[in-house]
Amino acid sequence: MTKPHPAPLTLAGMAEGARAMLPLMPGIAAFGMAFGAASIQKSFTLLEATVSSAIVFAGLAQMVALEGWTQHWTAGSLLALGFLTLTVNMRHVLMGASLRPWLGTLPAWKSYPALMMMADNNWAAALRYRAEGGNDVGYFVGSGLITWFVWVLATAVGHLVGGGIPDPKAVGIDLVVPAFFIAMLLPNWKGKREAVGWGVAAAVSTAVSFVLPGWWFIVIGAVAGALAGGFTDDDR
Amino acid sequence: MTVDPGTLTAILVMAAATAFNRAGGFWLMRLVPVTPRVRRVLDCLPGAVLVALLVPGAVQGAVKGDMGMVGGLAAALVVSRLTRSDLLAVVVAMAVAAGIRAFWG
Numbered sequence: 375m376t377k378p379h380p381a382p383l384t385l386a387g388m389a390e391g392a393r394a395m396l397p398l399m400p401g402i403a404a405f406g407m408a409f410g411a412a413s414i415q416k417s418f419t420l421l422e423a424t425v426s427s428a429i430v431f432a433g434l435a436q437m438v439a440l441e442g443w444t445q446h447w448t449a450g451s452l453l454a455l456g457f458l459t460l461t462v463n464m465r466h467v468l469m470g471a472s473l474r475p476w477l478g479t480l481p482a483w484k485s486y487p488a489l490m491m492m493a494d495n496n497w498a499a500a501l502r503y504r505a506e507g508g509n510d511v512g513y514f515v516g517s518g519l520i521t522w523f524v525w526v527l528a529t530a531v532g533h534l535v536g537g538g539i540p541d542p543k544a545v546g547i548d549l550v551v552p553a554f555f556i557a558m559l560l561p562n563w564k565g566k567r568e569a570v571g572w573g574v575a576a577a578v579s580t581a582v583s584f585v586l587p588g589w590w591f592i593v594i595g596a597v598a599g600a601l602a603g604g605f606t607d608d609d610r
Numbered sequence: 611m612t613v614d615p616g617t618l619t620a621i622l623v624m625a626a627a628t629a630f631n632r633a634g635g636f637w638l639m640r641l642v643p644v645t646p647r648v649r650r651v652l653d654c655l656p657g658a659v660l661v662a663l664l665v666p667g668a669v670q671g672a673v674k675g676d677m678g679m680v681g682g683l684a685a686a687l688v689v690s691r692l693t694r695s696d697l698l699a700v701v702v703a704m705a706v707a708a709g710i711r712a713f714w715g
Contacts, residue, residue, distance in 0.1 A: 397697040422617050429625040439624060447616040452623050459627035465659055466628070470635035472655040475644065477636065489632045494663070501656045544711060546682060546704035552664055553686035553703035557696035559660045560687075571654040572661045579662035580669050592662045599658030604651030 380479045387512025392520040394499050401550025402521060403528040404542045405433050410532025416443040420533050427529035431522055435462040464593045469497045476504055491518025498558040571603020682707030
């Protein structure tokens with residue numbers, strides 16, 4: 375097997391990726407502050423909340439885990455927590471798989487640390503960047519780093535400010551990430567293959583979300599849609 | 611500034627799980643030969659993940675009567691179709707959602 379030429383990873387690419395995340399920063403900051411404030415209810419210290427955001431770096435999983443957080447961890451409850459985290463964020467397995475053709479050209483000591491910076495928004499933005507002809511892995515890393523930094527900082531601020539945060543829904547903060555996803559999604563539309571793949575993903579994920587508890591609907595819907603789209607043959 | 615050992619253990623368990631998820635799919639694809647068919651499925655994956663994240667939330671929002679959410683997402687769809695600007699899509703979606711919630715919320 376011939377090795378493909380490794381993709382570049384430059385500071386300029388990192389700066390470009392970081393800039394592309396700027397429209398999202400109010401949303402990520404609000405979400406991080408909400409986690410920081412909510413963590414107080416579960417007796418997190420400032421340090422614990424900040425460390426959690428820094429090394430777990432998964433907003434949805436952190437929020438969901440907070441619901442069942444306890445002061446007395448047993449082997450059983452730790453196992454349940456690990457399993458919950460795996461399932462809530464299982465989409466990351468699929469997202470990482472989709473990065474193989476790109477990040478797979480790099481040596482492992484670069485690709486695996488880069489993957490630790492993967493969040494929904496920088497993954498979506500980086501794949502759009504690549505679809506438009508970009509190849510600099512720095513874009514993925516830089517957009518991930520700024521997301522991580524704002525997320526961790528906002529967690530600390532939220533913990534310090536506490537309950538004084540206004541309702542994020544009233545100003546539409548909860549729309550930031552989904553609206554960004556829509557903007558990342560639409561340019562991928564090319565025809566029949568997307569019509570089938572996205573249609574199946576929408577139908578299956580929605581149906582599963584009504585039937586199965588938890589977060590299985592994301593992974594099941596995404597796998598069904600990708601298979602349906604990938605096995606749709608058109609003249610591309 | 612203290613860290614409770616139990617809480618720290620729980621945080622480390624979560625960190626291990628998210629790291630496993632982030633690395634796992636990428637690692638697994640090392641073992642899968644990237645045939646043209648696999649390549650096509652991988653190409654369809656990003657769109658499918660985004661749709662699976664977006665649509666159930668929108669439908670559940672509509673079912674619960676959160677018209678701010680529905681209107682905001684519809685606005686994002688129209689704006690990004692017309693302008694291809696993610697910044698505009700985000701700002702208009704927020705404004706529409708906040709407006710609807712202020713009047714009917």
